[in-house]
Amino acid sequence: MRILAALFAFATALPASSHEFWIEPPAYQIEADGIIRGELVNGQEFIGSQLAYLPQRFERFTVASGMRQANVENRLGARPALDIAPLAEGLHAISYQSRLSTISYAEWEKFVNFAEHKDFADYEDLHDARGLPREGFTEGYWRFAKTLVGVGHSAGNDFRTGLATEFVALDNPYTADLTNGLRVQLYFLDDTLADGQVELFEKAPNGTVDITLHRTNEDGIAVLPVKAGHSYLVDHVILREPSAQLAQQADIEWETLWAALTFGVPE
Structure with missing residues (x-):
C-alpha cells in the first residue's frame, strides 16, 4: 500500500471509465529486425479507443526480454504509443502501470452491475458496513497492462515484471x-491469487469476439482454451478498501486494481 500511495502523488485524470484497458499490437510476432508496435486501448469486449503516448498518464512503461530491460519512450502524443526496436530475439514482455484515476457513482445500480460483472464477493455488505452512501461515492482505479510479443525465434519465458x-x-x-490450453498464473503483490475470476476475450481473425469466464486454482493458475490465429485479452479486477492515507489523499471510498494480459496464437 505504501507503494500505491506514493504513486498517487503523481496521479492525473484519465477518461472516467470502468472499462478494460490493454495493450494491443497489430502483430504479436515480428521478424528479428522488425519494430514492436502496439496501441494503448480503453474499451469493452476487446474493442475500444486508442490512446496516445502521454507520460503524465503512466507511472511506468517498460519492455523486457531475458535479462534486458528498457523504458518505452516515444514522442509526446504519438500513436501507436508503443513503437520501439526489440531488445533482442525472443519473447518480449511489455508492461504498463497507470497513475491513479477516479470514477464517481451517482447511481447504486451502476456499481452493482460492475461489482457483479467482476465477481466481487460481499461488496454490498462491505459497502453498508462501512457506512458508505449508495450514491455519490468514488472509486480510484489503477491499470496494470502487459502484452507478450515474439521477436524472431520468439523463444523465452514470461516472468513477473513488477x-x-x-x-x-x-x-x-x-x-x-x-x-x-495456455496456463496463466495470477499474482497480487507478493502472492498468487487463488479462486479469482479470469475473463477471457478471444478475437477471431474476422474481428468477432467471444468472452468466457474461468477461475484460478489454489496456486493462482487458470488454464485457458486458445485457438490458432486468434488473439486474446485476459482480465482480472481486484476491489478493496483503500488505506486511510490513500482514501484521504484521493478522496475515494473504493480502490480497484486491473490486471490485463494480451497475446496472440500463431496460425
Whole structure:
C-alpha cells in the first residue's frame, strides 16, 4: 500500500471509465529486425479507443526480454504509443502501470452491475458496513497492462515484471504446444491469487469476439482454451478498501486494481 500511495502523488485524470484497458499490437510476432508496435486501448469486449503516448498518464512503461530491460519512450502524443526496436530475439514482455484515476457513482445500480460483472464477493455488505452512501461515492482505479510479443525465434519465458497485480503466462504462446490450453498464473503483490475470476476475450481473425469466464486454482493458475490465429485479452479486477492515507489523499471510498494480459496464437 505504501507503494500505491506514493504513486498517487503523481496521479492525473484519465477518461472516467470502468472499462478494460490493454495493450494491443497489430502483430504479436515480428521478424528479428522488425519494430514492436502496439496501441494503448480503453474499451469493452476487446474493442475500444486508442490512446496516445502521454507520460503524465503512466507511472511506468517498460519492455523486457531475458535479462534486458528498457523504458518505452516515444514522442509526446504519438500513436501507436508503443513503437520501439526489440531488445533482442525472443519473447518480449511489455508492461504498463497507470497513475491513479477516479470514477464517481451517482447511481447504486451502476456499481452493482460492475461489482457483479467482476465477481466481487460481499461488496454490498462491505459497502453498508462501512457506512458508505449508495450514491455519490468514488472509486480510484489503477491499470496494470502487459502484452507478450515474439521477436524472431520468439523463444523465452514470461516472468513477473513488477506490476502490483499481474498475469504471468506459464506457456510461451508462440513456441509451446497449446493443445491443452495456455496456463496463466495470477499474482497480487507478493502472492498468487487463488479462486479469482479470469475473463477471457478471444478475437477471431474476422474481428468477432467471444468472452468466457474461468477461475484460478489454489496456486493462482487458470488454464485457458486458445485457438490458432486468434488473439486474446485476459482480465482480472481486484476491489478493496483503500488505506486511510490513500482514501484521504484521493478522496475515494473504493480502490480497484486491473490486471490485463494480451497475446496472440500463431496460425
